[in-house]
Amino acid sequence: MTIWEFSLLVWIGSFSAGFLGALTGLGGGVVIVPLLTSVFAVDIRYAIGASLVSVIATSLGSAATYIQQGYINLRLGMFLEVATTIGALMGAMLSTVVSVKALSVILAIVLLYSAYLSQQPSETGHEQLSSDPIAAQLQLDNSYPVEEGWISYRVHSVALGSGVMAIAGIISGLCGIGSGAFKVLAMDQIMRLPFKVSTTTSNFMIGVTAAVSAGVYLARGYIDPGLSMPVMLGVLPGAWLGAKTMVGTKTQLLRLLFGLVLVAMALKMVYTNWIGGL
Amino acid sequence: MSQSDLNKVLSASSPIFPEVADNREIQLAQPGVIGKPCSSLIERFFGVVEVLNRDQDCKGPLSDVPDCRDVNFERFISQLLKYGVLISSSLVLMGGMLYLFKHGSEAADYHFFHGEPQAYRSPMGVISAIAAGQRRGLIQLGLLGLIATPILRVMFSLFVFSWRRDYPFILVTGVVMSGLLYGLISAYFYQ
Numbered sequence: 001m002t003i004w005e006f007s008l009l010v011w012i013g014s015f016s017a018g019f020l021g022a023l024t025g026l027g028g029g030v031v032i033v034p035l036l037t038s039v040f041a042v043d044i045r046y047a048i049g050a051s052l053v054s055v056i057a058t059s060l061g062s063a064a065t066y067i068q069q070g071y072i073n074l075r076l077g078m079f080l081e082v083a084t085t086i087g088a089l090m091g092a093m094l095s096t097v098v099s100v101k102a103l104s105v106i107l108a109i110v111l112l113y114s115a116y117l118s119q120q121p122s123e124t125g126h127e128q129l130s131s132d133p134i135a136a137q138l139q140l141d142n143s144y145p146v147e148e149g150w151i152s153y154r155v156h157s158v159a160l161g162s163g164v165m166a167i168a169g170i171i172s173g174l175c176g177i178g179s180g181a182f183k184v185l186a187m188d189q190i191m192r193l194p195f196k197v198s199t200t201t202s203n204f205m206i207g208v209t210a211a212v213s214a215g216v217y218l219a220r221g222y223i224d225p226g227l228s229m230p231v232m233l234g235v236l237p238g239a240w241l242g243a244k245t246m247v248g249t250k251t252q253l254l255r256l257l258f259g260l261v262l263v264a265m266a267l268k269m270v271y272t273n274w275i276g277g278l
Numbered sequence: 279m280s281q282s283d284l285n286k287v288l289s290a291s292s293p294i295f296p297e298v299a300d301n302r303e304i305q306l307a308q309p310g311v312i313g314k315p316c317s318s319l320i321e322r323f324f325g326v327v328e329v330l331n332r333d334q335d336c337k338g339p340l341s342d343v344p345d346c347r348d349v350n351f352e353r354f355i356s357q358l359l360k361y362g363v364l365i366s367s368s369l370v371l372m373g374g375m376l377y378l379f380k381h382g383s384e385a386a387d388y389h390f391f392h393g394e395p396q397a398y399r400s401p402m403g404v405i406s407a408i409a410a411g412q413r414r415g416l417i418q419l420g421l422l423g424l425i426a427t428p429i430l431r432v433m434f435s436l437f438v439f440s441w442r443r444d445y446p447f448i449l450v451t452g453v454v455m456s457g458l459l460y461g462l463i464s465a466y467f468y469q
Contacts, residue, residue, distance in 0.1 A: 002386065003384050004378060040388070053425075056427075057363055057424055060359045060360075061363045064356045064357075064359040064363070067359075070352075074351070074355065078432075085457035085458065207428035208432060211429055216461050219400065221398070223398070224398075226417070230374070232370055233371060
């Protein structure tokens with residue numbers, strides 16, 4: 001395969017991944033690593049490097065839009081970045097110790113869990129309990145836009161949420177994904193934020209989390225310009241188009257399909273790295 | 279939410295302070311009534327420069343909670359991210375096209391990990407690679423721009439919070455900034 005053909009195929013794959021990732025709300029990064037390793041037979045380390053870079057690109061692009069629309073809670077995002085940054089550093093350091101085989105298993109578990117989360121209905125209507133004292137102290141409570149105007153919300157369980165964020169950071173640094181599924185879990189389920197605020201604020205944070213580990217991976221030679229180029233240039237417009245389409249599209253079937261793809265890729269990746277050969 | 283739901287919540291809500299207004303479903307105020315002017319201590323004492331200080335835009339006719347969105351700050355961060363990604367991805371696209379036209383017909387090989395040459399592992403290396411006419415250097419510069427954009431965002435936030443003497447957030451952004459720098463510097467010496 002020549003570089004032209006390879007780049008074109010990777011571009012198409014990345015575009016679809018970005019599109020489906022944005023449509024289902026899981027993010028394209030989740031599929032990029034298994035796509036590159038299992039379909040294109042790329043070494044998992046190059047795949048992680050290329051995925052990280054594309055994750056940063058989509059995070060920046062969509063965060064710019066969502067900040068202006070008023071969904072993203074900047075103060076909360078910046079506060080939680082403390083946990084994800086420390087986690088990401090630990091994850092990137094750990095990845096030198098962990099073998100490629102173990103890495104593929106960890107990533108497969110993350111994929112399966114993401115697939116599971118993507119099938120969960122996103123609940124709406126969070127009750128207003130009293131605010132967490134830490135949240136009140138740091139002025140983390142905010143409001144978000146709905147059709148009728150702006151609705152205020154409170155932030156709960158800041159400490160526990162930060163703990164899960166640290167785990168999300170470790171996974172992000174270790175596997176080269178944004179680990180948006182875990183960030184949303186922390187904000188939506190534990191800190192009890194509105195779903196839309198959780199997903200968009202998670203997106204905003206992913207840029208910094210990924211940048212922490214990207215620096216480490218860059219120095220280690222994981223980020224290849226020839227491979228990262230079609231991946232990034234594919235995921236970015238794909239995600240943009242997916243976010244545009246999301247409004248008013250029935251996504252139930254898509255979520256299911258995407259979940260199945262994730263499961264298949266996870267199994268394939270483990271098989272490739274343990275038994276070998278394509 | 280329908281109008282009747284809205285009214286139900288409205289009738290149950292006390293128009294006083296958020297401390298009193300706890301334990302309610304969603305806190306809403308009468309449509310058309312602008313939220314209370316917001317004045318935290320920080321804003322009272324340090325309202326000087328436009329972008330650096332919190333804008334007094336207390337959003338939401340629906341909200342009776344004093345809730346000030348930091349409009350100028352939000353706008354600036356949004357623009358920073360937008361232009362960061364636009365400039366970086368144009369560099370990648372430009373470098374990518376140049377690279378494909380020169381090396382496109384060679385065989386692709388990513389099956390085995392060799393690690394990148396030293397030139398592509400550090401900012402200085404990338405710059406010297408571009409100076410030497412390496413087309414992939416331009417792609418790598420774009421990728422560096424992408425990594426640098428969130429770092430710039432944190433740096434700018436740290437500056438703004440320092441200006442506002444928002445001490446908890448000086449600490450918060452300071453820790454994140456040192457984490458980012460630690461990652462970059464330790465990685466640099468790791469080689």
